[in-house]
Amino acid sequence: MKPLVVVGDVFLDVDTEGTADRLCPDAPVPVVDVARRWLRPGGAGLAAVLAARSAADVVLVAAFGDDLAARTLVGLLEPEVTLAPVPLCGATVSKTRVRAAGQSLLRLDSGDGIASGQTLPERTERMLRRAGTILVADYGRGLTRNPRLRAVLADMASRVPVVWDPHPRGAAPVPGARLVTPNASEATALVPDAVEMPGLLRERWRADAVAVTLGARGALVAEGSAVRRVPVPQRAHVTGRAAPDTCGAGDRFAAAAAAALLDGAPVGEAVRVAVESAARFVAAGGASALSVEDRPGTVAVSPEEDAFAVAARVRAAGGRLVATGGCFDLLHPGHVSLLQRARALGDALVVCLNSDSSVRRLKGPGRPLLSAGDRARLLSALSVVDAVVIFDEPSPSEVLERLRPDVWAKGGDYTEADLPERAVVRRHGGEIALVATLPGYSTTKLVAAAAGR
Template sequence: MRPLVVLGDALLDVDLDGSSDRICPDAPVPVVDLTRTWRRPGGAGLAALLAARSTADVVLVAPLGGDQDGRILAGLLAREVGVVPMPLRGTTVTKTRVRAAGQSLVRLDDGDGRAEHSPLSREVEDTLRSAGAILVADYGRGVTGHPGVRKLLTELAPAIPVVWDPHPRGAEPVAGVRLATPNLAEAAHFTETRSDPEELAKRTHALWSAEAVSVTTGADGAVLTDGDRCTTFRPPAGVVAKDTCGAGDRFASAVAAALLDGSSTDEAVAKGVDAAARFVATGGAATLSTSDTVAVQKTEYHGVSAFEVAARVRQEGGRLVATGGCFDLLHPGHASLLRQARALGDALVVCLNSDESVRGLKGPGRPIVTARDRARLLTELSSVDAVAIFDEPDPAAILDRLRPDVWVKGGDYADAELPESAVVHRHGGEIVLIPTIRGYSTSRLVAAAEGA
């Protein structure tokens, strides 16, 4: 399958977490004692990482700077997606949130970087021409106004799906895009009207030469129109948002991946609404952040048993994360899940199904790799602090002993579907669901090897 190419303005998002229990003596503002710094790609960079949750081959085309923040951003992106840089004029745009007890107090924006409107490089042009679908993630920093970009997208739009996620400070979509995805505020801005979602969708569609327009409406889902009809897509019942940061990017990236996979526009929007709802319910963009303290703490816990790790983390007032599975034949999907899980706390314990447990779940031909060797491989990863092997069909019993603050599960589950939910919640823990990367599975690797 040809890749999904994300084109747009990449930013660096930083969260400064801390605690606040006093007011500054010389001004009526809270004093925040910082404890941790988290970094993640923002803008089109976030859209690319989220697209990688829906399809295996994702390439980001974006202006990147050579300053320190630009190098950090490039390093974070390169872990999971291909990166094709465009020239950036100015410094990398960085958005920093200061938070206490999970509540944002202030956001600080820095950097003046904009896309340089020089001729497109051969690599950029070849990457866009090789795409099976293109997601334009506009963050108002000049990419969508680039004459060469607009000319090439106009040429490609009739042949491949182009999803255009607009920005009030960006250029309007080129003619022929498959779908434009403004939110309510953006649709009101572009049409200079205030109205209900259906009317805004119709007016936006009349304004642009897009095949269809989908106006996202937050907790109410999205309204899709092709000019003749309007359809409303609602999120799953009972889904509660924990953090809405990145919801629009998750919607647009899931839609683009679905179109790449051959879905109709209606099917793609339905999948996008579902993916965005699950994303905000499991922590939003914060689940993609990387903490500065990970490497130091990995060294501290190396070689210590899972239960010793758990005890030490609790003693130090830290946050213990656990995840589980068979991990038979490690692949990039596993590595991505483990990295994201480790970024959620101060130590990660993997609850590993024993050989007997795997046979009960997967059949007599599994596991391919013994529990002892699977554990060895996992502990060699920088994201894993310890491994605990269990014999039961599910990890509820071992979680009762570990009592993690966070239990991470890969895949499209709901809390109610997990047999271990009750024990995690009983000890005051929370469950974070991280969608797996499509295209990677042990079963698929085994089938490919047998067919070779």
């Protein structure tokens, strides 16, 4: 089956949770004692992760920068979807909700990133043209105004279903979209007449159908000349929650509708599935249920920040930092043995892990077998590994410039002359340790054996 391609603006969403049982002495505002921070992809990133719950192959076309928030987003997204990035101008947008006792107290927004309108990478266009269905999750940060992207979307709308979730600050949907999914406030801002609204919007956007989402009341659907309401089925109603968290419900609706259209469902059935999916999503806790806790050792949080924090702590305590590196694709006993022996050389072990693109350059187009996020999670689960940092360069030299390990450990099948990073390690006073490896284990051999070759 062809992939479901999600197009749109991505953010880093953060939930800061704590308790608030006193007021600030200099202003009548609550003091929040922070207990936990949770991270998740926001915007089109959340829509893509939700689409991956319903479709086997999901591609995300979005603008990514080169800052800490962007790297955190990539770590959160790569295990779930295939990324097809376009350039971002400015800093990645991050939205932080401060919550206490389950209630949101305020939201802090940062980042000014806007998708570049100057180019559409060839690989990104190729992936768009392979789509079986396209979901546009517009969050008003410029991507849907890209002229080349709009031309491709308009062309694809005549070939495959396009679902467009619009935004007040975004561009209008391209003509021919199969389904446009504004919420009630977005729709009434454009057409105040509640009775005629869905049909007029369908004509305005030249779409096959428009579904105006109404929250707990379901959706109003205009298809052809008919307008009807699709209610939330009783079995999917939220129960036992005075104020359910509806964050992400619109993304769940649009993603479920797109997945249903990908499976060949007619529009009416796709909207029915979407209404029920969104209601169940809210009943299950909304977007917060998809968050990853921000804590030391949680790779998706920011593997690099964790690794460098570990290095700083070890140095401050007068300890000995060990680092090692590699692809660690399809973790096997040989890897574990290497890591155990490396960790025994010091007080903490940081693993420098090749990114997916770096592995492909080294091993060929069929690798890696597991994404960088999955490989990092497996490594972090080992008690001998204190942190993981992912690098994209041919060698880890740039990461080692910042880590400055006391020991750089590699398997005994290398020689020091084989290691281009040895100069960096030596310059910072570190040593090279070649440790014995467990013979007979190789990912390449294991893959060949599994394939019967």
